[in-house]
Amino acid sequence: MTHALPLLVFSDLDGTLLDHESYSFEAARPALGALKAKGAGVILATSKTAAEVAPLRTELGLSDWPAIVENGAGLLESTADTDAGAYHDIRDRIATLPPGFLGFGDMTDAEVSGITGLPLVSAARARDRAFSEPGVWTGPDAALAAFLAAADRAGLHHRRGGRFLTFSLGGTKADRMQALIDRYNPGLTLALGDAPNDTEMLEQADRGVIVANPHGAPLPRLPGEALGRITRTTLPGPEGWNAAVLALLDDISLNPKGPAHG
Numbered sequence: 279m280t281h282a283l284p285l286l287v288f289s290d291l292d293g294t295l296l297d298h299e300s301y302s303f304e305a306a307r308p309a310l311g312a313l314k315a316k317g318a319g320v321i322l323a324t325s326k327t328a329a330e331v332a333p334l335r336t337e338l339g340l341s342d343w344p345a346i347v348e349n350g351a352g353l354l355e356s357t358a359d360t361d362a363g364a365y366h367d368i369r370d371r372i373a374t375l376p377p378g379f380l381g382f383g384d385m386t387d388a389e390v391s392g393i394t395g396l397p398l399v400s401a402a403r404a405r406d407r408a409f410s411e412p413g414v415w416t417g418p419d420a421a422l423a424a425f426l427a428a429a430d431r432a433g434l435h436h437r438r439g440g441r442f443l444t445f446s447l448g449g450t451k452a453d454r455m456q457a458l459i460d461r462y463n464p465g466l467t468l469a470l471g472d473a474p475n476d477t478e479m480l481e482q483a484d485r486g487v488i489v490a491n492p493h494g495a496p497l498p499r500l501p502g503e504a505l506g507r508i509t510r511t512t513l514p515g516p517e518g519w520n521a522a523v524l525a526l527l528d529d530i531s532l533n534p535k536g537p538a539h540g
């Protein structure tokens with residue numbers, strides 16, 4: 279089989295390609311440049327919104343590639359889909375649930391800035407949602423399970439990643455990833471992530487890299503690690519990303535046909 283693309287990389291942003299605290303990707307520039315030189319594609323796969331990802335994707339020089347946004351609930355093509363129908367539907371369903379959940383749609387830009395540490399303009403982009411509603415649980419811990427069960431009955435999917443509880447109508451990073459693999463038919467896929475919401479993506483790629491995040495609980499050991507298909511970085515965030523990608527590119531150039539799949 280011939281592949282139009284040698285390598286397609288799927289990468290989480292926060293705590294993976296972006297530093298957990300500074301949101302900088304400077305340390306990953308060498309690897310980003312090397313990927314471009316090899317003709318590899320890079321798909322950002324994130325909990326962020328299309329409005330947040332679009333300017334970042336431009337800064338990263340990745341505007342030629344789609345991005346998986348809102349944890350896989352949507353896809354940002356070269357022109358963003360601004361249909362917010364799904365978002366309003368999700369908000370309406372959440373309104374029928376027992377109290378205790380405070381969503382981004384219930385907060386001001388300043389409040390979202392306060393809980394995320396994002397600058398105000400970025401917080402406004404984070405609130406400009408189309409496919410999912412993140413927020414925080416403010417009720418008693420004991421009431422959370424009943425709340426999530428009610429959300430399930432209302433047809434809402436939930437996901438807990440890092441700081442937030444996020445509702446959508448379904449769709450995961452891994453679902454979107456498979457659709458993009460079908461579209462681009464790459465010779466090899468690599469996924470990088472740091473948190474539980476990256477697990478499916480890490481398991482689905484030919485190679486997975488768990489980027490160390492000293493600020494979050496460590497990911498439990500994944501099945502792919504026993505097979506050596508998934509590895510962990512020692513360096514955090516973009517430093518770890520850079521080292522892992524450069525190591526993989528070295529490995530591919532030594533073994534041009536790539537590792538055995540499967």
Ligand SMILES: [Mg+2]
Nearest residue numbers: 290292293473
């Ligand atoms: Mg992350």
